Amino acid sequence: MTPVTPSIAGRSVHELPTPFAVLDDAALEHNLATMAAWCREHGVELQPHGKTTMAPALFRRQLAAGATGITAATPAQVRVMREHGVPSVQLANELAQPGEAAWVAGEVAGGGFGFRCWVDSPDGVEILQAAAAAGGAVVDVLLEVGSPGGRSGTRTKADRDAVRSAIDRAPNVRLTGVAGYEGSVAGDRTAPSLAAVRSYLETLRAAGEEVAGDVDGALVLSAGGSMFYDVVADVLTGGGARVIVRSGCYVTHDSGMFHRNSPLDGPDAPARLRAALTVWGTVVSAPELGRAFLDVGRRDASFDQGLPIPLAVLPRGSAEVVPLDGAEVTALNDQHAFVALPDGTALAVGDRVQLGISHPCTTFDKWRRIPLAGPDGVVTDVVETWF
Numbered sequence: 473m474t475p476v477t478p479s480i481a482g483r484s485v486h487e488l489p490t491p492f493a494v495l496d497d498a499a500l501e502h503n504l505a506t507m508a509a510w511c512r513e514h515g516v517e518l519q520p521h522g523k524t525t526m527a528p529a530l531f532r533r534q535l536a537a538g539a540t541g542i543t544a545a546t547p548a549q550v551r552v553m554r555e556h557g558v559p560s561v562q563l564a565n566e567l568a569q570p571g572e573a574a575w576v577a578g579e580v581a582g583g584g585f586g587f588r589c590w591v592d593s594p595d596g597v598e599i600l601q602a603a604a605a606a607g608g609a610v611v612d613v614l615l616e617v618g619s620p621g622g623r624s625g626t627r628t629k630a631d632r633d634a635v636r637s638a639i640d641r642a643p644n645v646r647l648t649g650v651a652g653y654e655g656s657v658a659g660d661r662t663a664p665s666l667a668a669v670r671s672y673l674e675t676l677r678a679a680g681e682e683v684a685g686d687v688d689g690a691l692v693l694s695a696g697g698s699m700f701y702d703v704v705a706d707v708l709t710g711g712g713a714r715v716i717v718r719s720g721c722y723v724t725h726d727s728g729m730f731h732r733n734s735p736l737d738g739p740d741a742p743a744r745l746r747a748a749l750t751v752w753g754t755v756v757s758a759p760e761l762g763r764a765f766l767d768v769g770r771r772d773a774s775f776d777q778g779l780p781i782p783l784a785v786l787p788r789g790s791a792e793v794v795p796l797d798g799a800e801v802t803a804l805n806d807q808h809a810f811v812a813l814p815d816g817t818a819l820a821v822g823d824r825v826q827l828g829i830s831h832p833c834t835t836f837d838k839w840r841r842i843p844l845a846g847p848d849g850v851v852t853d854v855v856e857t858w859f
């Protein structure tokens with residue numbers, strides 16, 4: 473977590489001390505536009521998950537590109553979004569803390585704040601009702617649909633009916649639709665995974681039909697992380713509901729899990745997202761043939777969904793970044809990357825190496841300030857994160 477100060481604006485990223493993460497502005501802009509176009513074509517709204525970046529400057533760009541709100545996972549994230557002027561937030565969780573529910577009720581009662589959260593239990597409805605009534609607010613909710621053995625969310629129709637009855641008894645809680653997260657059902661796009669995701673989404677659609685009569689105005693159906701939004705659009709659109717997808721990772725995409733598993737990557741994709749977040753390190757040791765060590769570790773880059781991927785090298789003393797094919801990070805320590813090199817490839821002490829990442833969320837949260845680089849690698853701005 474090396475601090476990078478705003479004074480770096482105007483400098484080349486190749487002058488910055490490693491390790492550092494960097495955002496490629498052109499790739500970001502491409503991803504914002506590509507996803508916005510995809511959502512328009514498929515008749516869905518986008519409320520990107522903000523926990524991916526927790527970067528208000530990126531929330532503003534997502535909203536400017538057409539997102540109708542930002543999704544949060546925790547009340548603290550909602551507060552950050554609210555403090556930074558996000559006009560509409562979907563809390564993709566039950567609001568189970570009375571104190572935070574009271575704060576939300578106050579914000580909603582104050583006006584100018586579009587908010588909805590999920591509920592999956594009568595207890596959750598009761599907590600929200602008490603806070604909303606005390607604060608003089610009516611709080612919108614989505615009934616969460618889970619899956620057996622999965623994450624949060626109602627399991628059965630009987631569970632859903634129990635939550636609906638609780639909402640009926642709660643005059644300050646308004647049901648607006650159903651929501652869920654198909655990403656907890658599967659983690660890749662193999663045929664069995666896609667079938668499991670489709671079946672889960674069919675249950676979610678059916679749950680929407682169950683509650684449609686309870687909802688005034690347009691029924692909301694919300695699902696969709698970054699791996700299956702095509703299946704979400706396929707299963708949930710066409711019935712007149714407002715379908716809201718919540719992909720967070722599309723904004724930077726990656727060189728690992730989403731590169732392999734995104735609906736917008738790969739040879740058959742209708743358009744391709746680009747990896748906009750990378751991490752640079754320096755070779756600090758090359759003590760054996762076929763082996764080099766970088767000053768990048770678990771402090772600096774994601775490792776929960778695959779290790780970083782060597783992309784390119786800037787040899788010491790050179791001005792030209794060249795591809796680094798066939799190299800592999802085989803392990804990370806806190807502040808070291810172990811790089812295995814193919815026959816015929818060498819790295820020397822002082823070379824600078826660009827690493828792709830797998831899973832943007834867990835690289836963003838390692839950095840408080842991330843340089844934004846323009847076309848020729850010149851830093852144009854610094855993006856702050858608020859984890």
Ligand SMILES: Cc1ncc(COP(=O)(O)O)c(C=O)c1O
Pocket residue numbers: 521524564652653655696697698699718719720721722833
């Ligand atoms: C409820 C919910 N919605 C949306 C997302 C965003 O998905 P992704 O990280 O694939 O962009 C997540 C991610 O964990 C999530 O938990």
